[in-house]
Amino acid sequence: MEADLSGFNIDAPRWDQSTFLGRVKHFFNITDPRTILVPERELDWAKAMVEKGRVGAVPPGTPVEQLLYAKKLYDSAFHPDTGEKMNVIGRMSFQVPGGMIITGFMLQFYRTMPAVIFWQWVNQSFNALVNYTNRNAASPTSLRQMAVSYITATTTAVATAVSMNMMTKRAPPLVGRWVPFAAVAAANCVNIPMMRQQELIQGICVKDRNHNEMGHSRRAAAIGITQVVISRIAMAAPGMILLPVVMERLEKLRFMKRIRVLHAPLQVLLSGCFLIFMVPVACGLFPQKCELPVSYLEPELRDSIKAKCEEPVPYVYFNKGL
Incomplete structure (x- = not known):
C-alpha cells in the first residue's frame, strides 16, 4: 500500500x-x-x-x-546515539549466531582446564566487543580503558570458572555443568561496568522530552548499566541452566552414547533455540530509553536544570545502551 x-x-x-x-x-x-x-x-x-x-x-x-x-x-x-554503522560481531542481531556457538562449546567442554580457560577467554572477548559496540556513545572510552576492562573481565571469568571447577570436582556431574554460567554471570558484573566506566565517572547524557540536553548524570549511568547487567545475565540464564539438565538426561540414552561426536553440535543448536527467544526477551526487560525523575538526579544537576528551564522538568531521559 x-x-x-x-x-x-x-x-x-x-x-x-x-x-x-x-x-x-x-x-x-x-x-x-x-x-x-x-x-x-x-x-x-x-x-x-x-x-x-x-x-x-x-x-x-x-x-x-x-x-x-x-x-x-x-x-x-546503526548506533542509536551516533548513527554510525556498528561492527557486525558487536550487533545485538549477531547475539544468536555468535552466542550459540560460544555457549554450546562452553557447556560441552567444561571438564578440562585448558578448554575452560580458552572458551571463557573467547566468550569475554566477544562480550567486550558487544559491550563496547552497544554502549552509550556520548561517553567516549579510551583505548587504555578498553584494554583494562577487557583484561579485568577476562581474568574474572577465567578465575571464577577455574576455582569453581576445582571446588566441584567431587560434586555431582550436573553441578560441574553449571560452572560456565556462574563464570559468565560473574564476568558480566565486571565486564559491562568496566567497559562503560567512563559513563560512571563523567555521567551519562540526559535530555528532556524534547531531546534538549540537560547535562550528565552519574546516577543515571549507574541505573542504565545495572539494567544492562541484569539483562545480559537473564539472556544467558535459561540456556546455561536448563540445557545442562537436558544434556545430562540425553547423554544417558543408548543412542547418544554412540554419537558422542554430535554432542557439541547438538548443544550449539539447542543454545541457539534458547537465544532466539531470550535475546529479545532480555533486551525488553527494561526500556532502552530510560525515564528518570529529576528529583533523583545529583543535587548540582537538579539545580542546574531548574535554573535553565522556565517550566518545571519532572523527568529526564537517556539511552541505557544494550
Missing part, C-alpha cells in the same frame, strides 16, 4: 515501549539474526531512507512497508 506520510514519524517505535510485550516485539524485530546477512549497500540504502524520513523527504508513493523495513535494518545495524 502507498503511504500517507504527512504524519508518519519514522523514529516512533511500531510497538508500545512502555509495556514489556511491546518491547519484546520491538527487539524481536531489530535483533533478527537474518539482518547480519544484508549487504552493505542495502544497509546504506536503509540509512538514507531513515534520514529522508526524518526531514520529510521520502519520495511520494513510497510504501509504508518499505519504510518500516528500512527502519528495521537501520536499528539493527
